[in-house]
Amino acid sequence: MKDRDSMPEFRKDPVIGRWVIIAAERAERPSDFGKAEYQVNRGFCPFCEGNEQSTPPEILxxxxxxxxxxxxxxxxxxxxxxxxxxxxxxxxxxxxIGIYDQMNGIGAHEVIIETPTHGQTLIDLSPPQFEDVLLSFQLRMADLKKDTRFLYVIAFKNHGRAAGVSLEHSHSQLIALPIIPKRVAEEIRGADNHFRMKERCIFCDIIRQELETDVRIIEQNDSFIAISPFASRFPFEIWLLPKKHESHFEQISRENLTALSKILRNLLLRMNKVLDEPPYNFLIHTSPFNEEKKLSYHWHIEIIPKLSRVAGFEWGTGFYINPTSPEQATQFLKEVVLEQKAAEILPVDSP
Incomplete structure (x- = not known):
């Protein structure tokens, strides 16, 4: 008879109701994923200092x-x-057009060039430089919000070829949209349903649950908490959320932006050490522009290392198979010892 702890599990995401499969019997340690190849471009780089005329004029x-x-x-x-x-x-x-809906491809697509130095990555930046990246997200979101054509903006970073990078010079992106993306709409619908039933934010409930059980908390400070989500789609997936209810990222205070910068930088350092510098994506999910102070939805950052591939079963069913349980991932990430300068964060068990 199989050990109960090693049997696969179905887990349901409490926000959108999506099921995932935690295949514990396949349990993969960080070293099992291998280091991703990264091709270095030795040629001309339009993002380097001195090549400013090779990009469109700067917005900020x-x-x-x-x-x-x-x-x-x-x-x-x-x-x-x-x-x-x-x-x-x-x-x-x-x-x-008959049964089909169509509109012009109107939106804004911007690139945040995070450093003038070619070869630096996001975690090579000093803490003030790292915070500037998040500040640029906030400033650009707030500005794009003024354009009444746009309902939503997503900020995201792709790191490494497997994560979708075409230019190696460290950068992230913003895309403003005239529609609410399907994935975000699913989250909002799930959050709205929970709020109608219980008059509470589902993300606030998740935070309370995780603080109570303390088995999936990777790191926290006074303002933010980082967890391995209960129904993680991917190995070592991380969610980073404000502890107090906040619906819009662009409304974050400067004090909280500093706290966010410190914990996000630490999480990327942890991930790099555990997974040997993996390719990854991170993205900010925030409330739509046309809904101020939304009580049911809670902005958050999702960090997804690119360690596994979505294949036929996933595409055909909508399930995800995750070979590393979130509890295992949390332990690996928590055990990382960070240098004092990078680790200006309260211990995991701090209130």
Whole structure:
């Protein structure tokens, strides 16, 4: 008879109701995933300092005093994507073609060039530089919110070729949309249903549950908590949430932005040490622009190392098979010893 602890489990995500399979009998340790290959581009890089004329004109930049726009002397630049997924100019022109719905591909697609130094990664940045990246997200979201054509903006980072990077120079992206993405809409619908039944935010309930059981908390500080979600889709998936209810990322206070920067940087350091610098994606899920102070939805960051592939079963059923339980992943990540400078975070068992 199989050990009960090693049997696969179905787990249901409490937000959107999606089921995942935790295949504990396949239990994979961090070393089992292997280090991802990363091809270094030795040629010309349009994101390097000195090549400012190779990008569209900057929308936002943090610069040394006395330096002019679109010249050297910057610490971070935000520019329109030269090959955008959506176009900023024009009208939506919603229309129907028989049973089909169609509209123009209107939106905003921006690139945050996180450092002028080629070869630096996000976690190589100093804490103030790291915080500047999050500050640029906030400032650009708040600005794009003024455009009444847009309902939603997603900020995300792809790191490594397997995560979708085409240019190796460290950068992240923002895309503003005239519709609410399906994945976010599913989360909002699940959160709304929970709120109608219980008059509580489902994410706040998850935080209370995790604080009570303390088996999936990776790290926390006074303002934020990082957990391995109970129904993790992928090995070593991490959710980072504000402890107090906040619906919109762009409304975060500067004090909390600093606290967020510290814990997010620590999480990426932990992940790098445990998984040997894996490719990863992280993304910010926030409330739609047209809903202020949404009581049922809680903004959060999802961090997803690219360690497994979505194949036929997943595409055909909508299930995910995760070979590493969130409890195992939490233990591996918690055991990492960080240098004092990087680890300005309260112990996991702090209130």
């Amino acid at each position: 930049a943090f610069r040394k005093s006395g330096t002019a726009a679109n010249t050297p002397g910057w610490k971070l630049r935000v520019v329109p994507n030269k090959f955008p997924a959506l176009q900023i100019e024009g009208d939506l022109n919603r229309r129907g």
